[in-house]
Amino acid sequence: MGKFSYVLKNTLVNMRRTPLLVFATIIAVLISSFLVFTTLSARSIVQNNTLRWQNGIHVVVFLDDRVTTTAHKQLQTSLESYPEVRTVDYFSKPEAEEEFKNLFRDQPELLAEVDYEILPASLRVNLNDPSNYELITERLEGNPAVKEIRSSGEAIERLLSLTDTLVISASAFALLIGFAAFILIINTLRLAAYSKKKEIKIMRLIGASSTYIRLPFIIEAVIESLIGTSIAVGFGWALIEYSKSSVVADSIFDITISDDYLIFLTISLLMSSIIFGLFASFVGIRKALND
Amino acid sequence: MISLKNVSLVFQGGSVAISNISTEIKEGEFVYLVGHSGSGKSSFMKLLYKEYIATKGEIEVANIDVSNLPRWKTPLLRRKIGIVTQEPQLLESRNTFENISFALEIMGNLPEEIETKTNTLLDLVELNDCAFKYPGQLSGGEQTRAIIARALANNPVVLLCDEPTGNLDPDLSIQIISLLEKINRAGTTVLMATHDSSIVNRRKKRIIELKDGKVKRDELNGSYVVR
Known part of the structure; x- marks a missing residue:
């Protein structure tokens, strides 16, 4: 209990110390996740329509x-x-x-x-x-x-090719923003680790394990990543709902996407954001804590 | 309790910090480690809590084979040792009580245990009146006593003190030594590094003198003559 409250308290203290960096990190993760969510959803919609047309x-x-x-x-x-x-x-x-x-x-x-x-x-x-x-x-x-x-086959092929180009371009952009988010998380954690250099040194002398020292930083990265992705997914769902009732929905293009696919996409993105946070924290504090 | 067999420490670049030292410190002993600056006192201490890794030889502390201890198990060794280093060790943002309870907190003690044990430690080092003072409001002696209290928080079997009186005047130094002797009488093995001959010579304890990384002298009830 004591250990858990220490970890949680320190995670929040770290985040409060660098609010702007934390904000920038969340925004970068948000943009990146939103791009991934919308492009994959768009691809699924196009595929659904293609199937419909092909029938x-x-x-x-x-x-x-x-x-x-x-x-x-x-x-x-x-x-x-x-x-x-x-x-x-x-x-x-x-x-x-x-x-x-x-x-x-x-x-x-x-x-x-x-x-x-x-x-x-x-x-x-x-x-x-x-x-x-x-x-x-x-x-x-x-x-x-x-x-x-x-x-129609020719038109469908053109549309699929266009969609693929769109997905590739958006994915490349999402990757770029994702990389920026990665760098931001690393910097945020390094700053936090640097500001707590003395505390970390004392913890090591007292006999705190490496994992225990790292936990507040790991949790911070995962929280930032999860917040950004959750907001992005929320925006994504809202955008799809809006599109269903918009002008686009009245056209030949059918904005239907299965809930199962959206749930799968949401869970996959949230899981990926956790892995992303864990990896970024691992890279971010490895050097800072080895000094 | 502490045993070194043919221990050497050579830094990258070839400078020799410790050269083929063999010695033993028994449970409950109070030992002064003396020598000039650069004689290897701090390196000797750091080898014991695996801050440095010996280039050669065998080290055992509190029944733990330090030489063959994997890096990830170092915390287990340090939980058995209390460490007081030369550098300022108090966190400026925490008061004395919090600085001491910090060690108990991160070891997962319950809040009630933390309060009881911290108050006992404050009693031991006679800092009850300074419990809510911040490091900047404490004298050098009080700061050192707070650091010692924190080093004792997890009931170590060995207390390693590297120049704890280095920045203190003679009166305060004597207070600290008296405190360490009190701790030693309670059963904790104490190894204290110092270059202050006036303290050492008055206490008539075992002295291990280092010179150029080698044991120059190891005497019971010894004295330290600075040449």
Whole structure:
């Protein structure tokens, strides 16, 4: 009890001695953890949306109006015979017009201007494996009934590549800020250890163990790290909740992320912050206490 | 209680602090370790509580094989030894009571035990009136007595005092020596390093004199003549 209260008291005394450094450390940990939390959440959201999109239409084959409807139907039959294809739906010109009007119902000026004759009929293809979209486009190349081919696979790949770039950049930035937090913790602890040099020397002469001498410093680093990460995680949860009810949520982008994933992310970040604090304190006071 | 066999201490760079010393101090003895500055007194003391590690030889203190004691076990050795060093050892931000109870606190004593034991120690060193004074408000002698009290907090079997009277006038020095003798009479082995011949010669105790890191003289009821 006596030992525990000593450790706790000294942890608080250390933190009170260098409030600005402690504050800076918490902010650095906060920014770093927030970046990690938001980028990993964003990546999960993109992946969820990608999966959703991949379950929909994968290839749209716009048909040439100049060829006959029979040719269109032949192409549909031919597509349906491919082993990679799950379903093929024919979308006629009137249906295309209807869809366009529905999509842009809020823009009457646009609807008034459009020449609906230019909207082609199309075949909407759903694949067993969306990554096979290239096989389909290659086979249809040069077919006189085909006006243009669009595949969602390409867009998804671009989006995933963009997300990956975003995650890598944000992770690099988070790493940089994390390193700054690491240096700040080391400096805070070294200052605290230096200001208690005499006390530490006496403790060693009396026979206090090395672990016992280090404990207040270790706890300080872990507390700073945990505070920063907890606030960051709180902000992260709040941001996701806000996004769900924001304009973004009304778009084609679905801001859904499972609670299980968020809880996993939160626990992982908090555990990492403890390990981070322990490691930083180990490095920070090793030299200071060996002197 | 304390035993050294062929102990040497050579610092990096080759300077010899202790050269092939063998000696023994029995339980309950009071021994003065004397010699000029640089003769090796402090190094001798530091070897006993493993602040320095002997280059050669065997050291045993309070039945602990210091020479082969792993570094992480050093605290176990120090809990059996009371150490009073030359450097100022009181924490300025704590009063006398707190400076003494600090040793009990970090050893995990309960608050009631801490209070009782600290008051007993204050009694022993006659500092009851100074319990709530801060180091800056204490005289040199009072400070030394407070340090001795703290060194005794965990009931050590050996008390090592490195020049405890170094900064004190003769009267205060005698007070400190009397206190150490009182502690010794209660059963604690005392080894005191000093270069103050006037103190040593009056007390007629065992003297180990060091010169250039070697034992020059080891006499019971000896005297120390500064040449």
